Amino acid sequence: MNVVSVVNLFAGYGPYQALMDLSFSIEEGESVAIVGSNGAGKSTVARVLSGLVPISSGMATVLGCDVRVTPTHELVRKGLIHLPEGVGLFTNLSISENIELRCRNLPRIERRQRVEEAMEIIGSLSHRRTTLARDLSGGQQRLVAISSAIVARPAVLLCDEPVIGLSPVAIEGVYEVLRQAQSHGVTLLLVESRADRVQGLCSRTIVLERGQLAFDGPSNTAQGFVANRWLKDPPRSN
Amino acid sequence: MNEFLSFAIGGLPFACSYALVAVGIVLTFRATGVFNFGFGAMAYGAGVTYVELCSHGVPSWLSLLIVTVVLAPVFGALLDWGLFRRIRTADLTSKVVTSLGLMVFLPSMVQIVIGSTTVYSAPAPFLSTYFTTLFGISISGPVIATLVTTIVVLMVMTLGLRSRRVGLTLRASVQSPRLVELHGVDSGKVLRNAWMVSSSLAALAGCLYAPQFATQNPSAYNVLLTGAVAAAALGAISSFTLAVAGGVLLGVLQGVIPGYLSPNSVWYGALVPSIPFFMLLIMLLTHRGFRSLDRSKDPMSVVEPPTAPPGLARRSEILGFSGRIVNWLAVVGLVIVAIIFVPEVWVGTLTIAASMAIIFLSVTLLTGLAGQLSLAQMVFAGMGAYGTARLSTHHHWSLGMSLIAGTMIASLGGLVASLPALRLRGLPLALLTLCFALLADNLIFPATFVGSGSSSIGVRRPDIFGVDFSGPFSRNYLVMVVAFLAMTTFGVRLLIHGTTGRMLTAAHSSEIAAASSGVPMRRTITIIFMLSAAVAGLGGGLYAIALGSLSTPDFNSALGPVLLVVVITMGAASVRGALIAGVAFVALPQALALAPSRFGGGGQSSAITIVVLSVGAFTYAQHPEGIVTFIQGRLKVAGLRVRNLRGDSR
CATH class of the missing domain: 1.10.3470 (ABC transporter involved in vitamin B12 uptake, BtuC)
Structure with a gap:
């Protein structure tokens, strides 16, 4: 069953078209990476799917909802979680408040259980639950964001460059948490700039070039495709 | 002691009005990022409407209900829909300018609507003729009614804001309406509700404040705004509890200090009206919270960039060099003709x-x-x-x-x-x-x-x-x-x-x-x-x-x-x-x-x-x-x- 479906999609910012005639679909429980150079339209795909960027033409559905007519908060209530590029945390809230915000509609006892569960996933920060998010390092903030998303039990998790600017150790920490999300049966859509990083995590990779689909296939062949392609025609920002 | 208490009780109606508007200021600032300079003007509009309704024979309690429960929330929703929703991702300066516009626009608009005639005061909404004595201190019915109304309203608000569903959502909304949408919250609804509630608070303050004066004057409500701002400043515009405490403190001080001063002394005329300004000044200069007020950045500003600050709004010259010369010559010519x-x-x-x-x-x-x-x-x-x-x-x-x-x-x-x-x-x-x-x-x-x-x-x-x-x-x-x-x-x-x-x-x-x-x-x-x-x-x-x-x-x-x-x-x-x-x-x-x-x-x-x-x-x-x-x-x-x-x- 398709949980994400994109058909002949055109979208952009004002007069600038970031995505052109894009089509793909993702099945339930699948882990897919969207790879491309700067300006290829990777983040725009994530923003379109969560309703943050309007569609010019074409169609996109998430969990059976047409994103053209469904507001962002309704998509989230249906089970989509989008962790935007950068952090995706409220820096003026504490760690536990950020986690509670994701689960605010649950009864109090269950909400506390979810906070404990998230703190277990984060591990090293369990004694700093009242610390404001702004006082955490970039890697720690992303761990909190992903763990709070996991305990909210999403059907589809959209992660936009979760490891950008992180050290190799922090990257491994974030990927470990994403593997835990996969083990919960979450459909994962990972936006990344490097094809080699996603091999162990995603079975399928979609490569975008200047807003258009360049490759859609197994991750182990995607790296070779990207390397060959970029050797012949180095990527340029649009 | 009795003397002190009787002076303090005299300041309670002001304290209640300050506290209500201060809570409204904190609420809108925390939920929408707008520091509403227009609250004084909104309270003035509500006060005048209350007085007008009373003067047309509507019972005072019913007038209060009509203004605070019907008209004010509708006005708040209109403000959100017509004005503030459009600037929700704008920078703090743009929001301040918009609320200053409201502060200037509303009193003049009210004067145009009601005409230039002087608006006289109305009776207090409840217990206007009641009097009682407590521990030897006489307390009027309106003071009791004002106090009870304010306490009930603030308690309901506190309970609502302590809940995770409302309180957390409000605090998150101010940082990024977009990001809060990604947490499954209808940010538009949160902002609209915040405006509706804060407008009701301003209206309630206006209705309770109006009977304190013989005639309704916008400048009296500017004093209310300043007092409320000083009260809100006690907690750097982020704490409801400190805002209420500040309002009560100011009101009581304004009741007590004149009681011990001779009306003919220099201090009476100069110091008493300046108490809120001194309090605000001290908080602005010493509270560290004010220095980081504008530093909370929206992490989703990439999706919907904020407007450029005013200095960057300067455009390249629209006219060419010759066009500018002709333009200035025309202006000079016009001025000379005008003078002659x-x-x-x-x-x-x-x-x-x-x-x-x-x-x-x-x-x-x-x-x-x-x-x-x-x-x-x-x-x-x-x-x-x-x-x-x-x-x-x-x-x-x-x-x-x-x-x-x-x-x-x-x-x-x-x-x-x-x-x-x-x-x-x-x-x-x-x-x-x-x-x-x-x-x-x-x-x-x-x-x-x-x-x-x-x-x-x-x-x-x-x-x-x-x-x-x-x-x-x-x-x-x-x-x-x-x-x-x-x-x-x-x-x-x-x-x-x-x-x-x-x-x-x-x-x-x-x-x-x-x-x-x-x-x-x-x-x-x-x-x-x-x-x-x-x-x-x-x-x-x-x-x-x-x-x-x-x-x-x-x-x-x-x-x-x-x-x-x-x-x-x-x-x-x-x-x-x-x-x-x-x-x-x-x-x-x-x-x-x-x-x-x-x-x-x-x-x-x-x-x-x-x-x-x-x-x-x-x-x-x-x-x-x-x-x-x-x-x-x-x-x-x-x-x-x-x-x-x-x-x-x-």
């Missing part, structure tokens, strides 16, 4: 308009160029005016020397105001300058060594080289003021297009980047504050000479926000905006007064002028360049289209 041919009755108006245009140019310097929001420009103008008047009339200095000294006194005022500006920006700075303006209103201008208490000071006209400048319709004096205006305009243009202008524009983009590029930030900000105050002082001095006599209301602090909003409407980033604003601000009420009543003539001309000239504050987030530059841009686009069409037809 204008009827005598309009000479005085034009003289005052030209002096006001100089004062408006000070806003161009500080807000348009430096991007600092100052609500104290009228105080600097007042310093120049009183300095000129005092030195020329009481110390018999020559008028030229008095004018120079007045300008220097205003410049020193600017230096004092710039000291906190070195640490504060945006909203805290605007609040600080408001504080400065209100202190000047209460302590500086009424002092006998500055003004003459309640009486006015005469200002004589100059007599230079035998040329007569006397008389209210002196064309010679008009020429002199226009010459000063031309020189100031030239100087401000040089500053905008010179090194200082470039340094300030760079600082607008990023203060850190500008400082690392060698821009001396502290020195530049101090200089621009002093220059701006000097320009305002010069305009104030010329204005005082044009008036012929000075009294305290001529430089009322309430005019500060009006000045800022009018210049922003016309265009704070260009000298044209200030010049047109000055002429329109003075000439439009005169012209409207002469017009038939169906075209807005008669007693409402000043209110209509303010309404017309303040609407630009509501479009500031979308068009920070102002009406003048916007129209010029549109005209140029239309001209280019016509030219292209002609080219195509050939």
Whole structure:
């Protein structure tokens, strides 16, 4: 069953078209990476799917909802979680408040259980639950964001460059948490700039070039495709 | 002890009103990021509506319900839908300007709607004739009713805000409405609810406040706003509990202190009204929370970028070099024709308009160029005016020397105001300058060594080289003021297009980047504050000479926000905006007064002028360049289209 479906999609910012005639679909429980150079339209795909960027033409559905007519908060209530590029945390809230915000509609006892569960996933920060998010390092903030998303039990998790600017150790920490999300049966859509990083995590990779689909296939062949392609025609920002 | 308690109880109605509005301010600021300067005006509108309903025979309790439960939430929802939803991702400055527009626009609008007749007070909503005695202290029914109503409302609010569903969502919404949507929250609904609740709080405060005064006056509600702002400042506009505590503390102090002072003492008239301003001043200068008020950045600003700050709103020149020459020649020609041919009755108006245009140019310097929001420009103008008047009339200095000294006194005022500006920006700075303006209103201008208490000071006209400048319709004096205006305009243009202008524009983009590029930030900000105050002082001095006599209301602090909003409407980033604003601000009420009543003539001309000239504050987030530059841009686009069409037809 398709949980994400994109058909002949055109979208952009004002007069600038970031995505052109894009089509793909993702099945339930699948882990897919969207790879491309700067300006290829990777983040725009994530923003379109969560309703943050309007569609010019074409169609996109998430969990059976047409994103053209469904507001962002309704998509989230249906089970989509989008962790935007950068952090995706409220820096003026504490760690536990950020986690509670994701689960605010649950009864109090269950909400506390979810906070404990998230703190277990984060591990090293369990004694700093009242610390404001702004006082955490970039890697720690992303761990909190992903763990709070996991305990909210999403059907589809959209992660936009979760490891950008992180050290190799922090990257491994974030990927470990994403593997835990996969083990919960979450459909994962990972936006990344490097094809080699996603091999162990995603079975399928979609490569975008200047807003258009360049490759859609197994991750182990995607790296070779990207390397060959970029050797012949180095990527340029649009 | 009984005496103390009876004085404290006397201050409780004020305490309740302060606490309610303070909670409304904190609520809207935390939920929407808007610091609503318009709450005083909203309370005034609610108070007047309550009084009007009572005067038409509606029972007072029912009037209160209609205003607070029906009309105020609808008004709040309309404000959200028509105004604040459109600027939810704008920067703090744009939000402050919009709320200042509301502060200026609403009272005038209320006056237009209800007419110019005086609105008398109404009975208290509940227990208006009840009296009781508790521990030997007599307490009136309205005080009990006000206290109980406020406690019940604040308890309900506290319970609601303590819940995770409401409280957390509110705190998250202020940082990023987009990100909160990604957490499954309908941010539009959160913002609308916040506006509806805070409008009801302002309306309740207005209805409880209205019976305290014999007649309803917007200035009384400005005092309510200032008290509430001071109360909210106790917790750096983020704590509901401290806002309520601040409101109660202020109200009780205002009840107790006058009780122990003689009504004839200097302290009674000066200190008591200044208590909120001192409290606000101390909090602004000492509370660390204010320094980080504007530093919370929206992590989703990439998706919906905020508008450019005012300094960056300056566009490249719309006209070419020859076009600019023709433009300025046309302006000079028009001024010469106006000076020679204008009827005598309009000479005085034009003289005052030209002096006001100089004062408006000070806003161009500080807000348009430096991007600092100052609500104290009228105080600097007042310093120049009183300095000129005092030195020329009481110390018999020559008028030229008095004018120079007045300008220097205003410049020193600017230096004092710039000291906190070195640490504060945006909203805290605007609040600080408001504080400065209100202190000047209460302590500086009424002092006998500055003004003459309640009486006015005469200002004589100059007599230079035998040329007569006397008389209210002196064309010679008009020429002199226009010459000063031309020189100031030239100087401000040089500053905008010179090194200082470039340094300030760079600082607008990023203060850190500008400082690392060698821009001396502290020195530049101090200089621009002093220059701006000097320009305002010069305009104030010329204005005082044009008036012929000075009294305290001529430089009322309430005019500060009006000045800022009018210049922003016309265009704070260009000298044209200030010049047109000055002429329109003075000439439009005169012209409207002469017009038939169906075209807005008669007693409402000043209110209509303010309404017309303040609407630009509501479009500031979308068009920070102002009406003048916007129209010029549109005209140029239309001209280019016509030219292209002609080219195509050939």
